[in-house]
Amino acid sequence: MAILVVADHHNEALSDATHKTVTAAQQIGGDIDILVAGKDCRPVAEAAAKIAGVRKVLYADDARYEHRLAEPLAALIVSLADDYDAILKAATTTGKNVMPRAAALLDVMQVSDIIAVEAPDTFVRPIYAGNALQTVKSTDKKKVVTVRATAFKAAEENGSASIEDVQPADDPGLSSFVKEELTKSERPELTAAKIVISGGRALGSYENFEKLIFPIADKLGAAVGASRAAVDAGYVPNDYQVGQTGKVVAPELYIAVGISGAIQHLAGMKDSKVIVAINKDEEAPIFQVADYGLVADLFKALPELNEALG
Amino acid sequence: MKLLVPVKRVIDYNVKVRVKSDQSGVDLANVKMSMNPFDEIAVEEAVRMKEAGTAQEIVVVSIGPEKAQDQIRQALAMGADRGLLVKTEAETEPLGVATLLKAIVEEEKPDLVIMGKQAIDDDCNQTGQMLAALLGWPQGTFASKIEKKDGEIHVTREIDGGLQTVSLKLPAVVTTDLRLNEPRYASLPNIMKAKKKPLDVKDPSDYGVDLKPRLEVLKVTEPPKREGGVKVETVAELVDKLKNEAGVL
Ligand SMILES: Cc1cc2nc3c(=O)[nH]c(=O)nc-3n(C[C@H](O)[C@H](O)[C@H](O)COP(=O)(O)OP(=O)(O)OC[C@H]3O[C@@H](n4cnc5c(N)ncnc54)[C@H](O)[C@@H]3O)c2cc1C
Numbered sequence: 001m002a003i004l005v006v007a008d009h010h011n012e013a014l015s016d017a018t019h020k021t022v023t024a025a026q027q028i029g030g031d032i033d034i035l036v037a038g039k040d041c042r043p044v045a046e047a048a049a050k051i052a053g054v055r056k057v058l059y060a061d062d063a064r065y066e067h068r069l070a071e072p073l074a075a076l077i078v079s080l081a082d083d084y085d086a087i088l089k090a091a092t093t094t095g096k097n098v099m100p101r102a103a104a105l106l107d108v109m110q111v112s113d114i115i116a117v118e119a120p121d122t123f124v125r126p127i128y129a130g131n132a133l134q135t136v137k138s139t140d141k142k143k144v145v146t147v148r149a150t151a152f153k154a155a156e157e158n159g160s161a162s163i164e165d166v167q168p169a170d171d172p173g174l175s176s177f178v179k180e181e182l183t184k185s186e187r188p189e190l191t192a193a194k195i196v197i198s199g200g201r202a203l204g205s206y207e208n209f210e211k212l213i214f215p216i217a218d219k220l221g222a223a224v225g226a227s228r229a230a231v232d233a234g235y236v237p238n239d240y241q242v243g244q245t246g247k248v249v250a251p252e253l254y255i256a257v258g259i260s261g262a263i264q265h266l267a268g269m270k271d272s273k274v275i276v277a278i279n280k281d282e283e284a285p286i287f288q289v290a291d292y293g294l295v296a297d298l299f300k301a302l303p304e305l306n307e308a309l310g
Numbered sequence: 311m312k313l314l315v316p317v318k319r320v321i322d323y324n325v326k327v328r329v330k331s332d333q334s335g336v337d338l339a340n341v342k343m344s345m346n347p348f349d350e351i352a353v354e355e356a357v358r359m360k361e362a363g364t365a366q367e368i369v370v371v372s373i374g375p376e377k378a379q380d381q382i383r384q385a386l387a388m389g390a391d392r393g394l395l396v397k398t399e400a401e402t403e404p405l406g407v408a409t410l411l412k413a414i415v416e417e418e419k420p421d422l423v424i425m426g427k428q429a430i431d432d433d434c435n436q437t438g439q440m441l442a443a444l445l446g447w448p449q450g451t452f453a454s455k456i457e458k459k460d461g462e463i464h465v466t467r468e469i470d471g472g473l474q475t476v477s478l479k480l481p482a483v484v485t486t487d488l489r490l491n492e493p494r495y496a497s498l499p500n501i502m503k504a505k506k507k508p509l510d511v512k513d514p515s516d517y518g519v520d521l522k523p524r525l526e527v528l529k530v531t532e533p534p535k536r537e538g539g540v541k542v543e544t545v546a547e548l549v550d551k552l553k554n555e556a557g558v559l
Pocket of ligand 1: 199200243246296
């Protein structure tokens, strides 16, 4: 068995989601190679080479991979696929974009967003916003799998794999990059943070996030998340959305403020270790999953919390 | 432009699903079914493009049970021109659906396919990307904005770090995210009018496509239940519990 893990990175640093995907690959079992495709990102390849249990790193350095566009990246994965029995990538937005394209080109039905490996061909994945878990066996010869990173521990970094250059694949030239507007933040990345504090519709404005949520986040070293309603209303950027169709998080501590607890939101946070809910409606469904519930007006409770944290 | 919009009949997003006790799947008997919310956004976007004069014709297609005609009619009532149901009572998978959609695209020859990024039942998030791959077309996934510019289409995509804009040659496949638009409710007169719009019904065999699943579902189970915990009375008590009981602060 040989497994190719496609790395997640932004040319500067390797994302932790890659380490977690390697763990899923180890559970499948076999020789594990990592593909790092990007532009001028040798440090990323070097970081990938340190992940424990990796045989080698394939490094494709070319302008066509700089912005992770699906068409050239899928073509590259397909060009390498002959040597592998399984191809894995974290279910990040890049993974979700690229992997189904590669899968279809390989005539493989992808297994999306797995949370457990039962056997090399059998995986568990959430369906219906996580209200059911499906165990599926892939009958395709090759497996193409995306991995829910929060469900796997990160592989360690004590390896020293070799780095091999690979040739870029023919670029189908169907799409081009125009621009990127990335959210700037000093806070930890949402999916990797140990503590997440999320605000809902009840926050009412960006200013209230800034005044009430951000100071607490900064004291706790926490990432800030949000419900769909808060994102739709424009209080915070789209990539703050936690849920079925946003990001999935599983921190040590998740604090939900002014969030009702719709199933679509719960799908993204109910595997957190400890959940705190602050909501003025004692009937709010979020309390059904909260370890600690505080029935209170957030405009009073958050300043108090900020104070109490010193 | 001519637009093709695939739509899926799924469980309504407000329904809490129950897993069947024999672990064969979830219980869909007597459960409210609706158009997949992301597909509604796709239909809305298509209708807006037609209203703006960027598009001339909208064909809506569903692959699913007889009853998926309800969802096609809804799309017609929102403003689509013509419907096509490829009828199958069997469970379908993204790869099979994409293969069938490819055959339909080759027949209909749209300039742009707009579809939902994910169906809220199987949560796969694959079909649009697979269709683009099979057609050899570019893809603009998770769109929060679509603009026609200089003969190409600019798609602003919701990505993990924020937003990315790509330019796609036409024809192309675009999949919708939540922020693209807010779908309209069809008015009563439009619902009446939609009843008279053409809706063809075909069979997968008409396209010579095999929908046989590649994934074998071994079982469907309930996720571990999370028990609700305790209510605290004050912020001070909360902080104390988080520090001394849960040990997370
Ligand atoms: C296809 C689809 C996908 C979706 N995906 C997601 C997703 O990924 N993530 C997501 O979050 N949602 C998602 N949703 C939306 C979801 O269904 C809910 O609409 C959304 O989560 C509600 O956000 P909310 O809890 O902030 O708002 P609301 O439901 O309006 O809740 C606001 C809460 O704030 C409380 N409140 C009000 N004032 C105060 C106050 N002063 N102090 C304290 N509490 C107060 C209220 O009691 C209430 O419980 C999706 C929906 C659809 C249809």
